[in-house]
Amino acid sequence: MSQAAENATPHRAPTMADVAQVAGVSHQTVSRVLSSHPNVRDTTRAEVLRAIEQLGYRRNSSARALVTRRTLTLGVVACNPTLFGPASTLFGLEEAARDEGYMVSAVTLRQYTASALEDAIDHLSNGGVEGIVVIVPKREAVAALAGLRLPFPVVTVEGGHDLPIPGVSVDQDLGARMVTEHLLAGGHPTVWHVAGPQDWLEAEARIKGWRATLEEAGAEVPPPLVGDWTALSGYRAGQELAGRVAVGSARRRSAPVSAVFVANDQMALGVLRAFREAGLSVPGQVAIAGFDDIPAAEYFAPPLTTVRQDFAAVGKASIRLLLDRVESGATRPDERVVIDPQLIIRNSSTPS
Amino acid sequence: MSQAAENATPHRAPTMADVAQVAGVSHQTVSRVLSSHPNVRDTTRAEVLRAIEQLGYRRNSSARALVTRRTLTLGVVACNPTLFGPASTLFGLEEAARDEGYMVSAVTLRQYTASALEDAIDHLSNGGVEGIVVIVPKREAVAALAGLRLPFPVVTVEGGHDLPIPGVSVDQDLGARMVTEHLLAGGHPTVWHVAGPQDWLEAEARIKGWRATLEEAGAEVPPPLVGDWTALSGYRAGQELAGRVAVGSARRRSAPVSAVFVANDQMALGVLRAFREAGLSVPGQVAIAGFDDIPAAEYFAPPLTTVRQDFAAVGKASIRLLLDRVESGATRPDERVVIDPQLIIRNSSTPS
DNA sequence: CCCGAGTCTGTGAACGCTAACAATAATCGC
């Protein structure tokens, strides 16, 4: 009557000892086979492999981690998925980590406060990560990071290079210069700017590059409008700008709008809509450029001139930097990787 | 001379025994404090907590996992990040998992072959996950999944409901019906369709809903064009369709194009561009609708009518389904969660 | 003033693996 109970899968996963018994060797030999130790006779190895196959054995990662002190897991803290950059970076990074044999545990942030970041890191820490990549390009968050004493290495992505934390970033300043120069080269007296949120390092760097380029060219520096990366905020900024095109504003306080560098493609999309609704032609009356080169950018109306960032490279580089620390104990806090962006010229800035 | 060496962080992380010693108790008492066991005197608890604080002690997750047989880690297999859906689902899912105290390890797929999927699952398995969510809405991949004998529960997202694997999905068929009906209601004799890749279950379901709606309305069912989700493929399809607008094709084999349901927003973007270049007005001459409601859709030219999917809900539901299995040993293979989509009507289908 | 039922704490044994060492068998140089 208790047959069923007896046969009922007690379902304790097979252990190394089980395999050893089936193969008629010691558990240590099994271990050796699994870690491809050279000194195992071929016949023995085959025997063991057969037993493993037969039992469907898998090494217990926790036991392994316990004794080797290596979890082979890295953590990533990232933000909102509707942002193209972080998502792409995350994916590139995971691929690079996997190639190196590491797992990647991700934590996403809804808010970018210092405390949310600390919670996220705490969570990863509980998960036993050996190091983390932080993709939270906000000034406040990165500063909080510097204050933490963590038992594992940290690498930032787009975290700025003011703090003694190693990091990877795309040269935002350069990107902004390239776009701005490109627009100026189109013969516009100056270039307006729709910036990202104040406390984002990327937004700041893009403003900086834009401003510097204008100043170097001796062009007037109009006051930048500020958005929040969303298309909606770009739309609002676009409405504002539309009133100043060509004719200039009534009180002629600042240069008329004939070229606009928008700090990301989403906002540029909003600007395009606002201009369209205002009956302005792009690039006829106003030239526009964005930043990011999201997949859709090529199909905007008109196709958007923008700056492409190689996020896969960013991800890969951040893993490289992190593993240098995790595996080789590298420790230089001032190591940086800067990746050059690429200007993609499309129809929104150049009459075809 | 060897001072430095002596002080040099031997940096073995403190253990429970270390804390116990500092606090003057046994390691077991420390364990009890950490797992908030009720029977610990307050003064003792305080003592222990102080020692923990002082040493910066953290529980070793591997040791814990080894003895409890719980890694508190879930795995996710997802695909390309340029796709809005999977990325959003991943993030929603991670949040839900974290709320329940689980880590999430992600693996991304560049290709959707069965073998790539198996590799991914193998990788997660090595990482000791307790269960996985698979977001790979391709027929082939899901079929491969059914053939695997895995030592942990699996839940699919958009994996179709033909196989005995529990899963969550948005009702694609319903979504397609809603758009198609909406377009028909605009007075169009029929609705053309730009479909996604053949082997994607979502593409298939959307075709099905579209076709059924047309048939029920007694409308002609034009041959669907097939894209690959990219804006480029939508652009090509759009060029093809543009030739058949209003006047109909020269040989008048099929209905003229006056309304198009495109299987996702990216492709719809491409179609819009093609129509724009062909001098066709939307929605004046052709009404268009997409699927997904990506953030940019509202700012397309014109703003795109589309179907919104609640990806956060999908992520949350998949974790619920998975944890039912992981924690309570639920085992019904036919459990499904179907989430209703929402029709978002914008200007691309309705003259404003 | 003693006993049973708590309350609080400590002890010893796993958990499943790898590392270090020991032991044995096989091989080689001369």
Place this chain on the structure above:
DNA sequence: GCGATTATTGTTAGCGTTCACAGACTCGGG
């Protein structure tokens, strides 16, 4: 053919937790 290597295998300890159990101590009631 003998000692010295080298190849192959087994044995014994941990790794840092939690679990099961056993003590010791407290508190009321009889």
